[in-house]
Amino acid sequence: MTFIPLEEIRETKRSNILIVGDYPDETALQKGEQFSLHAKSAMTTCLHMGGLVSSEAEFANVIFDRTNNAAYWNRDSKRPKATADLEYREAFVNLLNRVQPNIVVALGDFVFYWLTGHLQLQKRRGYLWPCRFDPTLKVLGTFHPRETIWMNQIWRYYIAHDLMKARRHSLVREFQFQECDIIIPQVAGQAFSLIDHIEKLEKPTGFDIEVSNFHTSCIALCAEPPRTISIPFDSRWTEQEEVMLWRAMDRLCRNKKVTKILQNGIFDIQFLFRELGILTEGYEDIMVAHSLLYPDFQKSLNFIGSIHTDMPYWKDMVKWQSLKEDA
Numbered sequence: 642m643t644f645i646p647l648e649e650i651r652e653t654k655r656s657n658i659l660i661v662g663d664y665p666d667e668t669a670l671q672k673g674e675q676f677s678l679h680a681k682s683a684m685t686t687c688l689h690m691g692g693l694v695s696s697e698a699e700f701a702n703v704i705f706d707r708t709n710n711a712a713y714w715n716r717d718s719k720r721p722k723a724t725a726d727l728e729y730r731e732a733f734v735n736l737l738n739r740v741q742p743n744i745v746v747a748l749g750d751f752v753f754y755w756l757t758g759h760l761q762l763q764k765r766r767g768y769l770w771p772c773r774f775d776p777t778l779k780v781l782g783t784f785h786p787r788e789t790i791w792m793n794q795i796w797r798y799y800i801a802h803d804l805m806k807a808r809r810h811s812l813v814r815e816f817q818f819q820e821c822d823i824i825i826p827q828v829a830g831q832a833f834s835l836i837d838h839i840e841k842l843e844k845p846t847g848f849d850i851e852v853s854n855f856h857t858s859c860i861a862l863c864a865e866p867p868r869t870i871s872i873p874f875d876s877r878w879t880e881q882e883e884v885m886l887w888r889a890m891d892r893l894c895r896n897k898k899v900t901k902i903l904q905n906g907i908f909d910i911q912f913l914f915r916e917l918g919i920l921t922e923g924y925e926d927i928m929v930a931h932s933l934l935y936p937d938f939q940k941s942l943n944f945i946g947s948i949h950t951d952m953p954y955w956k957d958m959v960k961w962q963s964l965k966e967d968a
Contacts, residue, residue: 806951
């Protein structure tokens with residue numbers, strides 16, 4: 642495990658992966674290493690679980706002296722108290738120029754915030770973000786291994802999954818996201834045609850409803866990735882058109898030959914039945930499947946997306962308050 646003190650970067654070699662921690666403790670400083678003994682052991686375990694060996698990456702800390710990150714980071718609120726830019730930015734940018742990584746793995750809340758400007762690592766770990774020092778550089782945030790020594794040991798599996806993704810994305814410099822082609826029908830005839838097409842395909846179809854003010858605001862369908870259909874239920878339809886659309890959706894939901902793929906489907910199924918009398922038959926639930934395979938893992942769609950997909954983080958794309966105001 643090659644550790645680079647930021648004040649000694651002249652001999653740095655190029656590496657596709659740069660793994661960055663926050664600060665060394667006293668023991669690590671004395672030994673000239675990035676981690677204390679226990680944190681180093683946890684990091685090595687996560688690397689091996691993720692299919693990496695330490696020689697495939699370079700390692701560094703943002704803070705390379707005896708300044709604890711408590712000077713810059715409130716550990717209770719997980720928010721910044723001051724900026725470390727003035728003291729450490731120049732040295733870190735020099736390090737990036739020498740290592741020229743394709744991806745940086747940010748360990749812990751402080752480093753993730755310092756590199757991306759984003760808080761809430763728990764929500765955003767496992768996704769790719771642009772570095773605020775170089776927007777073409779990918780940053781993947783994950784937990785610091787020291788946080789798994791005495792507790793949160795399940796997080797080691799999260800770190801391992803994140804390192805697997807980092808290795809996969811380290812092969813090229815560019816961001817490589819799964820594309821998504823979203824079709825929103827503007828006329829009723831187009832909506833009917835799209836629903837009929839999905840019925841004729843008889844393929845497993847992603848299915849999700851969104852609810853606003855206790856009414857279904859839209860339904861998303863995806864039978865041919867990356868093409869996704871989002872059918873809104875709003876003022877664009879006449880009353881007769883909306884009735885016909887709901888009948889078409891009722892027919893699709895009852896069609897057992899079209900397997901509906903849902904996330905926490907018990908909500909969608911009961912809501913459609915209670916509000917509209919639509920019975921959904923022939924479905925599978927990825928939340929249930931994920932829980933059976935990984936019973937100790939979280940099971941939110943946000944978490945499942947970070948583990949199993951290369952989609953960009955989408956939770957910030959639309960603000961819930963804006964949806965409520967527009968509804």
